[in-house]
């Protein structure tokens with residue numbers, strides 16, 4: 001089997017076009033504020049891409065850049081200002097934060113109604129409790145890609161590789177809500193290759209360059225590679241050894257051009273959702 005390539009860049013472009021059309025019909029511009037503290041280089045790429053996409057889709061978007069030595073209390077005051085600012089619908093505080101700032105304190109300070117990352121414990125709880133709320137962008141983007149790939153989810157064996165608060169756990173919740181039989185595998189799982197091989201849907205989110213080998217892929221599986229890693233040669237690669245996996249998978253996304261662009265498109269989707277919900281138009 002040679003896999004169909006899932007073009008995340010194209011799917012993201014289409015989603016952003018749909019969002020732009022919906023925003024053009026609104027009497028207001030949804031407002032997004034991204035807060036960046038310090039100069040983490042990976043964050044720089046993300047913030048630039050996001051700014052461009054948000055502006056093109058018609059959002060009122062701005063990045064607030066604070067120095068690396070910002071005190072936690074000052075960041076918390078900024079978040080409070082954004083919470084009460086009626087022009088702001090979505091707040092994203094870029095992670096990672098410098099060591100003097102506790103990320104869980106900052107996340108907890110964001111109004112859950114403006115938490116477009118979906119990281120606030122209230123939104124994590126709503127997802128687990130099957131209540132409406134803001135869903136983390138990367139897992140939401142993966143669900144879009146699975147539907148695009150034509151994956152049959154109901155009853156399918158889905159394996160999520162990775163148990164992070166940001167990707168693995170919410171990913172498992174969304175797959176469960178779509179009626180998959182979900183396994184969360186991780187670094188302490190006894191036989192990772194065997195667990196992966198059983199998967200009809202495999203979502204790899206471990207952050208280790210090409211850790212998932214071709215032999216780990218079941219014949220005909222739909223594989224979503226969430227990882228964005230630099231390999232030894234400094235090249236961007238996923239968590240999955242793409243060429244070998246593509247010989248067995250039914251469908252797989254490349255990296256770059258897979259989940260990354262979907263994360264940004266879903267951030268915009270969440271910002272529009274938050275804007276409508278805040279105005280009671282949900």
Ligand SMILES: Nc1nc(=O)c2c([nH]1)NC[C@@H]1CN(c3ccc(C(=O)N[C@@H](CCC(=O)O)C(=O)O)cc3)C=[N+]21
Pocket residue numbers: 042043045046049092093094095096117137228236255256257258259260261262263264
């Ligand atoms: N509060 C918060 N929320 C985040 O969602 C968040 C964050 N902090 N901190 C950093 C990570 C990383 N992240 C990316 C999103 C898109 C691409 C992306 O579009 N990548 C392109 C490639 C970009 C390149 O060429 O380097 C792709 O995969 O095709 C990358 C990285 C969001 N993050």
